Amino acid sequence: MRRLSVLLCGILAASHGLVSAAPAVPGAPMADHQQYVYSPAAAAFMSSSTITLRPVSAQDVIPQLDAAGIARAAVLSVAYVYGQPVRSQDEEYERVRAENDWAARQAGEYPERLVALCSVDPLKDYALAELARCAASPEFGRGIRLQPAAGGVMLDDPEQVERLRRVFRSANARRMAIVLQLRETGTREARLLIDQLLPHAPDVPVQVAYAGEREAAPQLAGLAVLADAAARQDPRMRQVWVDVTAFARPGLSAADARRLVRRLRQVGMERVLYGSDAAVGVDVRPREAWAAFRSLPLTDAEAARVANNVMSYLR
Template sequence: MHRRAFLTFSAAALAAPAFGADPSPAAGPVPVADHHQHLFSPAMARLLDTGAGGPPAIAAKDVIALLDAAGIRRAVLLSVAYVWGSPSRRIDDEQAKVRAENDFNGAQAAMYPDRLLAFCSVNPLKDYALEELERCAALPGLKHGLKLHFGNSDVQLELPEHAARLRDVFAAANAKKMAIAVHMRASVSKHRPYGAAQARVFLEQLLPAAPDVTVQVAHLAGTGPGYDDAPSDEALGVLAAAVDAHDRRTKRLWFDVATMANPEITPAQQAKLAQRIRQIGTDRILFGSDAAAGKNLRPRESWAAFRQLPLTDAEFAKIAGNLAPYMR
């Protein structure tokens, strides 16, 4: 989820359009999959409700309804179990709650096996991280992939001990043939360093540890909503240049566009975002929309906002038709 996630949610439901987006379906092709969705178990919804109004519990049936409204067939459910392990929280029975949240996602996805795929998640810096990865890898409903959130977990790639730990996690996921979805953006609330230096660590140290599996960089290496975070564009520039140069370490690297385009994005930001997409290549870009909570755009509105970028019809069609290797 993006930098404003888990902070202020309306108790209002899942279906209401956000940011004043036009709810009418966009003309032309629609995505074959939403590669960035989240569920909230009832326990997670309670955890995130600070009294100011938290997100509703979100189940698989809710996501299916949103996909149907958008004409989208499939989605990836990226578990938010890492939230239980956030260093800003003190949770009793933390590991058990991480397991339960992951299991909730797996069980929910199993209700729609032809439409939903679940990834497990964990704070990679926790002592139990590799144990939870191994456990998930052995479960049919969770073996497909691992979601990591560097911001929420306060991963700082410029710290050698954090980089070493992440190499171990990437290598373990690779050994279990688990795809990896990564929210790379370092913590905004803690003002952690982020930019080219962290992207180079990701490129030079982490990707080589997982050479055989898909690695999906969430939010185009940023957070959203919108494309106004200069450090994120700096980080993305490093990765985009490596892809453009056919760096072998990026052979299985993909990017999702969740929350990057919204009705508030400026023409200059639209142009920059389109330029980065073309630098990477539309064959590496995956549609995603993020959790259906708060002001996040729902899948239909998110695709409509994305269609406002200065890309060609052929480029939109290519992105709409992209399906991550782990879903094939």
């Protein structure tokens, strides 16, 4: 019923010239939980002497979704990048706010299709202020994207861990879902998440994704920590969802595919989310990313369960 209502909304909006409707594709996921947009300023900031990035707008994202038959997507701001130590600069917080607002305007062009999530480096002094600002604005979805690894978080530094706790507590108080991106070497981070962060956000969904290159082994090691906790029915895992973006890639070995499926089954397919990361990983579009996910040794029922999972900030 939810899939039907979303598609009908898109069709009605398209008939009034408001938004393009995603074409029906059998078995397509209802939502893409990890798309990105970034402004010309952010594209220039993230470029280097060897890599030149171009801006990514909502008008770039929508055709990708249409080709995959996906009705809805979260577009994640990249404002957190301004907090990276290697990129320290003047007027940092102003740039963070401007990038978050740019992402919100992009989603506003297709309100029936896109929801913008602001982002912030959780270690920064302004992190709580930006979270509160985003939570109060109707232009943003009810979630915030955090990537502490990008800010150089030190797991053995009690002060930095406490800063993360404060952000978790603030998100929980404002009923903001947390999209947390862990590093490729996520074993220690996964334990930190379970032991020291999840208890401070017991009432909101926490979407865990992995960042990094195509190496599956380190990511699977981090996922194993979460999966084992879920299998033990650890109450701290009650609101945790696993984003399979990092794994929805062609070329995963058969052995790693079997390991991944075993871990996802431990987590529970009802808490596995599809995402494509397509605007950043331009070599893999949503259609191809979903095809790669469907190549995993899942049953049709399991794949359908994942296709129909939608986080609260996209409903």
